[in-house]
Amino acid sequence: DQQVKQNSPSLSVQEGRISILNCDYTNSMFDYFLWYKKYPAEGPTFLISISSIKDKNEDGRFTVFLNKSAKHLSLHIVPSQPGDSAVYFCAASGSGYSTLTFGKGTMLLVSP
Amino acid sequence: KAGVTQTPRYLIKTRGQQVTLSCSPISGHRSVSWYQQTPGQGLQFLFEYFSETQRNKGNFPGRFSGRQFSNSRSEMNVSTLELGDSALYLCASSLGTSEPGELFFGEGSRLTVL
Numbered sequence: 001d002q003q004v005k006q007n008s009p010s011l012s013v014q015e016g017r018i019s020i021l022n023c024d025y026t027n028s029m030f031d032y033f034l035w036y037k038k039y040p041a042e043g044p045t046f047l048i049s050i051s052s053i054k055d056k057n058e059d060g061r062f063t064v065f066l067n068k069s070a071k072h073l074s075l076h077i078v079p080s081q082p083g084d085s086a087v088y089f090c091a092a093s094g095s096g097y098s099t100l101t102f103g104k105g106t107m108l109l110v111s112p
Numbered sequence: 113k114a115g116v117t118q119t120p121r122y123l124i125k126t127r128g129q130q131v132t133l134s135c136s137p138i139s140g141h142r143s144v145s146w147y148q149q150t151p152g153q154g155l156q157f158l159f160e161y162f163s164e165t166q167r168n169k170g171n172f173p174g175r176f177s178g179r180q181f182s183n184s185r186s187e188m189n190v191s192t193l194e195l196g197d198s199a200l201y202l203c204a205s206s207l208g209t210s211e212p213g214e215l216f217f218g219e220g221s222r223l224t225v226l
Binding site: 036041043098101102104 | 143208
């Protein structure tokens with residue numbers, strides 16, 4: 001039973017365009033959401049997070065939107081750069097902030 | 113400051129053997145979590161240790177165990193290895209407080225079971 005779902009295994013975008021990565025969750029107890037980026041042969045690195053009391057959080061080129069009623073969040077990258085090519089994981093947390101439930105990831109490829 | 117260090121980075125075992133993986137967290141971090149990454153299942157939570165006590169546990173069989181030492185370093189052990197245990201095992205550290213915060217991951221230990 002996947003509580004965090006990333007339905008797109010991959011996404012291809014041209015450099016300079018917007019990348020939109022989507023994530024759905026089913027557990028209403030989740031109240032903190034994070035995005036991680038992972039390059040091959042490296043551990044995931046934290047990108048951006050959002051609390052359930054907010055609906056938007058921005059950090060430079062990265063913006064995360066949260067729609068609690070739809071149990072949906074998205075990560076926008078504008079403008080996309082070739083260095084953004086990586087696997088992006090959506091993660092959620094509830095009662096234990098050190099315990100994250102991850103989606104299976106979306107591989108983003110940004111072409112020049 | 114130094115990041116999360118995992119050893120060994122790569123190892124090959126055969127079915128039935130056991131393996132021990134080690135993780136040194138970021139200095140000052142008291143929580144260590146372990147995750148298994150496989151192509152089909154993504155990242156799955158194994159367990160979390162805080163101040164030498166297991167605080168949370170994922171849905172894995174008892175063959176998977178761990179412990180944390182007084183210096184916050186952690187080890188995980190997998191006994192009676194199966195082919196399906198082949199995966200990247202990731203360790204993550206955090207302050208472990210109830211305040212929301214990100215986990216800092218190591219580069220992982222790649223286990224291959226033959």
